[in-house]
Structure formats: C-alpha cells, structure tokens
Amino acid sequence: MRMDNHRESDNLEDRRGSGMGGGGLRLGGGRLGIGTIAIALVASYFLGINPLTVLNMLSGGGMPAIEQSAPEARRPPADDETARFVSQVLASTEDTWNEAFRANGQRYQEPKLVLFSGMTPTACGTGQSAMGPFYCPGDQKVYIDLVFFRELKERFKAPGEFAQAYVIAHEVGHHVQNLLGIAEKVHTTQQRVGKAEANALSVRMELQADCLAGVWGKRTDTMKQVLEPGDLEAALTAASAIGDDRLQQQAQGRIVPESFTHGSSAQRMRWFKRGFESGDMNQCNTFKAAQL
Numbered sequence: 001m002r003m004d005n006h007r008e009s010d011n012l013e014d015r016r017g018s019g020m021g022g023g024g025l026r027l028g029g030g031r032l033g034i035g036t037i038a039i040a041l042v043a044s045y046f047l048g049i050n051p052l053t054v055l056n057m058l059s060g061g062g063m064p065a066i067e068q069s070a071p072e073a074r075r076p077p078a079d080d081e082t083a084r085f086v087s088q089v090l091a092s093t094e095d096t097w098n099e100a101f102r103a104n105g106q107r108y109q110e111p112k113l114v115l116f117s118g119m120t121p122t123a124c125g126t127g128q129s130a131m132g133p134f135y136c137p138g139d140q141k142v143y144i145d146l147v148f149f150r151e152l153k154e155r156f157k158a159p160g161e162f163a164q165a166y167v168i169a170h171e172v173g174h175h176v177q178n179l180l181g182i183a184e185k186v187h188t189t190q191q192r193v194g195k196a197e198a199n200a201l202s203v204r205m206e207l208q209a210d211c212l213a214g215v216w217g218k219r220t221d222t223m224k225q226v227l228e229p230g231d232l233e234a235a236l237t238a239a240s241a242i243g244d245d246r247l248q249q250q251a252q253g254r255i256v257p258e259s260f261t262h263g264s265s266a267q268r269m270r271w272f273k274r275g276f277e278s279g280d281m282n283q284c285n286t287f288k289a290a291q292l
C-alpha cells in the first residue's frame with residue numbers, strides 16, 4: 001500500500017504509555033502536582049472552604065473548572081511509522097466519508113481514533129487490548145491497541161498494510177452506521193427480539209461495515225492510487241480471517257466480550273468486495289439483502 005506523502009489526520013489521540021487514568025486532575029488549564037492537591041485539601045479542611053476553590057487559587061486560574069480525568073491525548077512521535085500509517089489511513093477515511101456524505105447533502109462528523117496500550121477508559125466502559133479494535137458510539141471514537149496488527153500478521157496470517165487499513169476502515173464503517181442512525185435502530189430492535197434474530201442483525205451490521213470498508217478502499221484508490229499488487233487479496237484475507245471486533249452493547253453501557261456470530265468468511269469477503277467493486281455505499285444495504 002502506497003501512502004508515502006499522504007496527509008495525516010488531526011483526529012488521532014495517542015494514549016499509549018499513559019495507562020489507566022493517566023490524566024490526573026486538571027484545573028484552570030494547568031496540571032497540579034499531588035503535593036499542591038494535598039496542601040489544598042488540608043487548607044480547605046482548616047479553612048472550611050471548597051478544596052477546588054483553594055486549588056484554583058493556588059494554580060492562579062479563574063473560575064474553578066474541572067476537566068474530566070481522561071488520559072492525556074498526545075500526538076504520536078514523528079518517527080513512529082505505524083502510528084503515522086494509522087493516521088494517514090484515518091485521514092483517507094475522512095476524505096472518503098466527507099465526500100460521500102456531502103454528495104448526499106449530509107455532513108460527516110469525523111471520529112477520533114485512540115491508540116492505547118493495555119487498557120483505556122471509554123464511554124462504553126473500560127477498553128481492553130484483548131477485545132481487539134472497536135468503535136464506541138458513546139464517544140464516537142475508534143480504539144486500537146497496535147499489538148492487534150501483530151496478531152493480524154502472526155495469528156491470523158493476514159499480513160500487509162492494506163489488511164491493517166481495512167481493519168481501521170471497518171471500524172470507521174461502524175461510525176458511519178452510527179451517524180446514519182443505523183446502529184441505534186439495530187440496537188433498539190435487538191432489545192425486543194429473540195436472541196437468534198438479534199444475532200442475525202449483528203451479522204448484517206458487521207457485513208455492512210465490511211462493505212463500507214470496501215467503499216473506502218475503492219474511493220481511496222481512485223483518488224490516490226494507493227493499491228499495489230496483492231493488496232486486495234491481503235484485505236480479503238483479513239476479512240475472512242478475523243473474528244469481529246467486539247461490538248459493544250451501547251444500551252448496557254459497557255463492552256461485552258464477543259458473544260455472537262459475524263457472518264462467515266465467505267460473506268465477509270463478498271460484502272467487502274461488493275463495496276470495493278462499486279465504491280457506492282448504496283450497495284451496502286445488508287438489511288435489505290435477500291442473500292448475505
């Protein structure tokens with residue numbers, strides 16, 4: 001896959017190495033040491049005033065303003081090839097979907113992509129590396145621990161950059177489903193139908209995300225000629241090899257381990273191809289398809 005000088009996305013958050021809750025407490029725009037916080041607590045105890053007010057005085061800020069203790073978002077180091085690649089792929093999904101939405105008279109809201117290692121807090125509960133890449137509709141972010149790419153290569157025998165890019169594009173596909181209201185509709189329906197039918201809907205969601213990944217592949221290649229010989233096969237290998245990212249149950253407010261099927265390898269390949277051959281998201285209506 002050729003991405004040489006393609007632009008990088010502004011929507012990448014690098015949380016690797018920050019660990020759980022690595023954000024600490026931020027007040028008035030400044031970061032406070034634990035000593036300062038301790039002083040504030042003691043002072044407020046004796047003076048009988050809100051510790052936040054004391055903290056704010058100490059940090060010289062204006063009105064007390066607490067930011068949520070989310071881990072610090074950083075840009076990846078410039079020499080980090082993989083992170084740069086992820087950022088470029090993310091940018092190419094932005095180009096694809098900005099244009100596709102505009103053509104439909106809609107506005108695309110770009111998702112964030114979070115690189116993390118081990119664990120990270122998300123609006124869908126604690127994200128863990130073992131879940132594989134996933135999308136959280138609650139905060140509209142795609143979460144990836146890059147060790148997954150190594151797994152993709154070694155355990156799933158799906159090497160190659162385009163296979164990695166496909167995984168990102170599939171997750172962004174879930175974001176597109178979220179923006180279009182498809183995800184919510186499916187989740188609502190799943191609440192009131194039996195297990196088998198709920199699973200069948202999950203399969204259609206997953207295959208649609210594969211098809212949308214195919215649409216991205218086609219449009220990106222048309223715009224920028226990124227594909228090299230063997231790339232398409234690599235993506236199809238990935239499509240057939242990986243079980244799904246773990247779709248989180250938004251209604252339950254947490255990520256549940258994989259518990260349903262995601263379509264056969266043949267189905268996943270077929271829908272990716274369908275998106276790829278047409279480059280048209282209207283070809284991705286898996287919910288209306290008589291045959292998957």
Ligand SMILES: [Zn+2]
Pocket residue numbers: 170171174206209244245247
């Ligand atoms: Zn998925």
